[in-house]
Amino acid sequence: MEGRDASRPAARPGGDGALGAGRSPTRRFALVACEIFYREVCAVVARSRHRIDLEFLPKGLHDIGRSGMSARVQDAVDRASASRPEAVLLGYGLCNNGVVGLEARDVPLIIPRAHDCIAFFLGSHERYLEYFYGHPGVYFLTSGWIERAQVSGDLRQLSIEEATGMCLSYEELVAKYGEDNAAFLGEELCNITRNYTQFTFIDMGVGPSAAFEEAVRAEAARRGWRYEKISGDWSLFERLADGPWDENAFLTVPPGCRVGAEYAGRIIRVELREKRA
Amino acid sequence: MSQFPELYEAILTGDANAALARTKEAIAKGADPEAIVTGTMIPAMDEVGRRFECNEYFVPELMISARAMKRALEELRPLLAKKGTKPLGKIVIGTVKGDLHDIGKNLVASMLEGGGFEVVDLGTNVDPEKFVETVKEKGAQLVGLSALLTTTMPAMKTTIAALERAGVRGGVKVMIGGAPITQEYADEIGADGYGENARSAVVLARKLVGVGG
Numbered sequence: 471m472e473g474r475d476a477s478r479p480a481a482r483p484g485g486d487g488a489l490g491a492g493r494s495p496t497r498r499f500a501l502v503a504c505e506i507f508y509r510e511v512c513a514v515v516a517r518s519r520h521r522i523d524l525e526f527l528p529k530g531l532h533d534i535g536r537s538g539m540s541a542r543v544q545d546a547v548d549r550a551s552a553s554r555p556e557a558v559l560l561g562y563g564l565c566n567n568g569v570v571g572l573e574a575r576d577v578p579l580i581i582p583r584a585h586d587c588i589a590f591f592l593g594s595h596e597r598y599l600e601y602f603y604g605h606p607g608v609y610f611l612t613s614g615w616i617e618r619a620q621v622s623g624d625l626r627q628l629s630i631e632e633a634t635g636m637c638l639s640y641e642e643l644v645a646k647y648g649e650d651n652a653a654f655l656g657e658e659l660c661n662i663t664r665n666y667t668q669f670t671f672i673d674m675g676v677g678p679s680a681a682f683e684e685a686v687r688a689e690a691a692r693r694g695w696r697y698e699k700i701s702g703d704w705s706l707f708e709r710l711a712d713g714p715w716d717e718n719a720f721l722t723v724p725p726g727c728r729v730g731a732e733y734a735g736r737i738i739r740v741e742l743r744e745k746r747a
Numbered sequence: 748m749s750q751f752p753e754l755y756e757a758i759l760t761g762d763a764n765a766a767l768a769r770t771k772e773a774i775a776k777g778a779d780p781e782a783i784v785t786g787t788m789i790p791a792m793d794e795v796g797r798r799f800e801c802n803e804y805f806v807p808e809l810m811i812s813a814r815a816m817k818r819a820l821e822e823l824r825p826l827l828a829k830k831g832t833k834p835l836g837k838i839v840i841g842t843v844k845g846d847l848h849d850i851g852k853n854l855v856a857s858m859l860e861g862g863g864f865e866v867v868d869l870g871t872n873v874d875p876e877k878f879v880e881t882v883k884e885k886g887a888q889l890v891g892l893s894a895l896l897t898t899t900m901p902a903m904k905t906t907i908a909a910l911e912r913a914g915v916r917g918g919v920k921v922m923i924g925g926a927p928i929t930q931e932y933a934d935e936i937g938a939d940g941y942g943e944n945a946r947s948a949v950v951l952a953r954k955l956v957g958v959g960g
Contacts, residue, residue: 734901
C-alpha cells in the first residue's frame with residue numbers, strides 16, 4: 471500500500487533531535503482526542519516540537535447522537551481553551567455528525583477533514599475512500615479498536631445500540647419476546663456485522679502489532695471473513711500535531727464560528743455561530 | 748373495532764404464527780382479503796406506530812409486529828393480486844452505494860408494507876443506476892434511500908442526480924433516512940422528505956403520495 475512504513479516512527483519535523491533546539495520557538499497547543507487514538511496521539515505528541523496538552527475522551531461518543539457528542543466535546547474544548555493555547559486541535563472526524571455545532575470560543579479549532587477515525591489511520595480521506603469503495607464489507611481494526619473494544623460507563627447506556635435493543639443477548643430476547651421472535655431479532659436487529667465480510671487490520675507499528683494481528687486473523691477465521699493487513703500512515707496525525715494545517719486537509723474554525731457538515735467534498739465547513747439556533 | 752380482533756391482537760403482540768393462523772381462518776370463512784388488510788392489518792400497524800411514538804413500543808416491538816403483519820400479508824397477497832387490489836403506492840427502497848447497513852432500511856420497508864405500500868427492496872450497496880432501472884421497470888411513485896455512514900451520504904445526492912439524468916425524477920418522490928441524516932441535508936440535496944424513524948417514514952410516504960395519515 472501507499473504511505474510511509476508504519477513500523478518506522480516519523481522523524482521529528484525540523485529534524486534537529488536535540489531537546490529544545492528546533493528552529494522555531496516552542497508553541498503551545500491543546501489536543502482533545504478520542505481514546506481510540508491513544509497510542510498514536512501519544513506518539514505524535516511525544517515527538518512534536520510543540521508543547522501539546524492532551525485530553526482523551528472515551529470511545530463511543532459517535533453512538534450517542536449528535537447533540538450528546540458535541541456537548542461533551544465542546545466541554546472538553548472549553549476546558550482546553552481556558553489555558554489559552556494558540557489553538558485547540560481536535561482528534562475527531564465528522565464522527566456521525568458529532569462535531570457539528572462545535573464552537574471555537576477564544577482560540578481557533580483545528581479539525582482534520584475526515585469522516586471518522588479510519589481516515590486518520592490511513593493518512594487521508596482520499597486513501598480511506600479508495601480502500602472503502604474497493605473493499606465492500608470491510609470492517610477496520612486498529613490497536614485502539616482491539617484494546618478498547620468495550621464502550622464503558624454511561625456511554626453504553628446512552629448509545630443507539632442500547633436504545634434500539636441491538637445489545638440484547640439471545641437469552642434476554644427470549645425472555646422478552648419468546649423463542650420464535652428471539653431468533654428473528656437476533657439476526658435482524660442484533661447481528662450488526664452480518665453484512666461485513668472482511669477484517670482489515672491497519673498496522674500503525676505501535677504496541678504489540680503481532681499480537682493484534684494474530685487476534686484479528688483468528689477472529690476473521692472464526693467468522694469465515696477475509697483478512698488483510700495494511701500499513702497505516704502517520705501523516706494526518708503528524709500534521710495535526712505539528713501543522714501546518716493546510717485548508718485541503720484541515721478545517722480551521724476561527725473564534726466565534728462553528729463547525730458545519732458538508733459531507734461530500736471537504737466534509738466539514740465553517741459556519742457563523744448565528745446560523746444554527 | 749377491527750372485524751378480526753384476534754388478528755389485530757396477533758400483529759400488535761408480534762405473534763407471527765398466530766397472525767398467519769388467524770388470517771387463514773378468516774380466508775376460510777370467506778372474508779374479503781382487502782377488508783382484512785385495510786380493516787385490520789393496517790389499523791393494527793398504525794396502532795403499533797402510535798405506541799412507538801408514545802414510547803410504549805421500541806424498535807424490537809416494531810420489528811416483530813411488522814414480521815407478524817408480513818407473515819399474514821404473504822398469505823393474502825395472491826388473493827389481493829387476483830382481485831386487482833392496488834397498494835397505496837409503490838416504493839423502491841435501498842441502502843445507497845457503498846453502504847451495507849440495512850437494519851433501519853429493513854424496518855422501514857416492513858413498516859411501509861404494513862402501512863399499505865408495495866415495497867421493492869433492492870438491498871444494500873445499491874448503484875444509482877439500479878434505482879433508476881427499477882423505478883422505470885416497476886413504475887414506482889416513491890424512492891427511499893438509506894445510509895448509516897456519513898461517508899456514504901453523498902451517494903444519496905448522486906442517486907437523485909441519476910434519477911434526474913434519466914428523466915424520471917419528476918415522476919417520483921424521494922425520501923431519505925438513516926442515523927446521520929437530517930432534514931437540512933434532505934433540503935440541501937433536493938430530496939422530497941426525511942423520515943426520522945420507521946414510523947415517520949410511513950407518515951411521510953403517505954403524505955408524499957397524497958394519502959392522509
